[in-house]
Amino acid sequence: MSGAPEKPAPAATPAVTTGVTTGALPAPASRSAVTTDVALIATFAAFIAVCAILPGIPTPSGVPITLQTFAVILAGIVLGARRGTLAVLLYLAIGLAGLPVFAGGTGGTAVLAGPSVGYLLAFPLGAALAGFLAGRVLRARLTRRASLRVVGLFAAGLLASLLTIHPLGIAGLMWRLDLGLTEAILIDARYLPGDVLKNVCAAIVATAVFRAFPELARTRR
Numbered sequence: 001m002s003g004a005p006e007k008p009a010p011a012a013t014p015a016v017t018t019g020v021t022t023g024a025l026p027a028p029a030s031r032s033a034v035t036t037d038v039a040l041i042a043t044f045a046a047f048i049a050v051c052a053i054l055p056g057i058p059t060p061s062g063v064p065i066t067l068q069t070f071a072v073i074l075a076g077i078v079l080g081a082r083r084g085t086l087a088v089l090l091y092l093a094i095g096l097a098g099l100p101v102f103a104g105g106t107g108g109t110a111v112l113a114g115p116s117v118g119y120l121l122a123f124p125l126g127a128a129l130a131g132f133l134a135g136r137v138l139r140a141r142l143t144r145r146a147s148l149r150v151v152g153l154f155a156a157g158l159l160a161s162l163l164t165i166h167p168l169g170i171a172g173l174m175w176r177l178d179l180g181l182t183e184a185i186l187i188d189a190r191y192l193p194g195d196v197l198k199n200v201c202a203a204i205v206a207t208a209v210f211r212a213f214p215e216l217a218r219t220r221r
Helices: 017-024 026-053 068-079 081-096 109-113 117-139 146-177 181-189 192-212 214-218
Strands: none
Touching (some): 026 068, 026 081, 068 081, 068 117, 068 146, 081 109, 109 117, 117 146, 146 181, 192 214
């Protein structure tokens, strides 16, 4: 009883590491998202290049039928409008810089003087529109069934191609080959059957990709 009074126990020091750790969480997540975006964009740019340099079907106009359109539309559908467009722009930048990644193994700015200039310049627009329309399809309740999703994605890709790639391709043919509108349309019409088939393939492949990687469908942008 006569001993010195006990000193009160010191208050527990609040842990500061928790706050620091919690505050630091968003940064790695953000870096991870950027890394994923860069990887997907680069991968699809390389995929477009591979599809372009595969042997194409020659035509009298000098514009071969290749798998470029398939890869461009697929990039828009799978990645979304923004990332799909960036993938196509990266592909074009690499080709215009001189790497032989265009149809026929060509590269450099000389392709801008050829009859395919309209198609090349339309590719980013095609990917952007395909990505936008595909987003609407993926958000629709009706397309939760795989078969209906394929039909919807096919319609999105084909509509994007008809509204962007073909009109600008026709304009490029008129400009570089000094053709009239009717002549250019007739030349472009030769590509329509193959374009329909390529969009069917793009829709089937995209549906398979989304089934295998469902998170990719949710993170499109």
